[in-house]
Amino acid sequence: MLIAQLSDIHVGGARHRADLLHAAIAEVNEAGPDLVVVAGDLTDDGYPDQYALAREELGAIDCEHVVHVPGNHDARNVGYVRFEDTFGSRDKQLRLRAGGLDVAIVGVDSSKPDLNEGEIGREHYGWIEEGFEDPADLRIFACHHHLMPIPGTGRERNQVADAGDVLALLRHCRVDLVLSGHRHVPWIWPVASMLLVHSGTVSTMRTRGFPEPAYNLIRADRERIAVELHVPGGRTQSLGDYPQEWPQELSGRQADPFLEVRRGPWLAND
Ligand SMILES: [Fe+2]
Numbered sequence: 001m002l003i004a005q006l007s008d009i010h011v012g013g014a015r016h017r018a019d020l021l022h023a024a025i026a027e028v029n030e031a032g033p034d035l036v037v038v039a040g041d042l043t044d045d046g047y048p049d050q051y052a053l054a055r056e057e058l059g060a061i062d063c064e065h066v067v068h069v070p071g072n073h074d075a076r077n078v079g080y081v082r083f084e085d086t087f088g089s090r091d092k093q094l095r096l097r098a099g100g101l102d103v104a105i106v107g108v109d110s111s112k113p114d115l116n117e118g119e120i121g122r123e124h125y126g127w128i129e130e131g132f133e134d135p136a137d138l139r140i141f142a143c144h145h146h147l148m149p150i151p152g153t154g155r156e157r158n159q160v161a162d163a164g165d166v167l168a169l170l171r172h173c174r175v176d177l178v179l180s181g182h183r184h185v186p187w188i189w190p191v192a193s194m195l196l197v198h199s200g201t202v203s204t205m206r207t208r209g210f211p212e213p214a215y216n217l218i219r220a221d222r223e224r225i226a227v228e229l230h231v232p233g234g235r236t237q238s239l240g241d242y243p244q245e246w247p248q249e250l251s252g253r254q255a256d257p258f259l260e261v262r263r264g265p266w267l268a269n270d
């Protein structure tokens with residue numbers, strides 16, 4: 001299956017470039033993905049006119065399954081309400097079949113009004129588990145903020161406040177792919193039997209550590225997950241080709257202290 005991962009569009013921002021967004025969407029439509037994940041910071045300040053413009057621009061994406069999650073810039077003041085009015089629920093569960101794979105997707109709002117910091121929040125944990133409960137060949141989690149620090153982004157800040165618990169939860173849920181944005185640097189951390197895949201900013205010049213605007217195309221089958229970075233209207237670069245299943249001794253899925261801590265050792269396998 002083919003997944004397009006876009007983030008950090010920042011519609012309405014001083015350094016936003018509509019031409020880059022148009023080029024990226026044209027390329028994505030040409031590629032014909034089965035799923036598009038728009039991983040937050042759709043607007044620059046969460047203003048109503050920016051949401052209207054974001055809806056209009058992103059409406060050009062030609063794909064049956066598009067999952068949007070909000071970012072910190074979208075959640076300014078009551079921006080999260082505008083997000084719901086414009087793109088529907090901030091948290092989403094979705095199942096689809098593509099490329100011969102049964103795919104489970106859970107998207108969660110990691111933002112809080114007027115904070116740049118991210119948090120999933122333990123009130124979401126049960127709901128996330130539910131979303132990944134049924135059998136699936138590929139499990140995808142999407143949120144805006146980063147669960148692991150990203151290189152080339154200066155002083156570490158804004159990371160998901162409960163990142164440790166969330167990483168353990170996602171590993172327990174047998175998640176394969178975590179799709180995020182926020183730091184405007186494309187990056188992959190293979191960790192704990194998952195690929196944490198970050199897209200850069202698709203349509204702004206808010207770029208420092210990684211100087212070019214970029215988005216990702218991800219090809220997945222039962223064997224491999226390959227990630228390719230695309231500069232809108234420009235070059236492409238492989239970000240790696242990874243095995244879909246980690247060797248048992250590296251996945252660490254069998255040794256999970258998190259559930260034992262949470263529920264007690266006798267309830268962990270219930
Ligand atoms: Fe951003």
Ligand SMILES: [Fe+2]
Nearest residue numbers: 041071072182
């Ligand atoms: Fe952000």
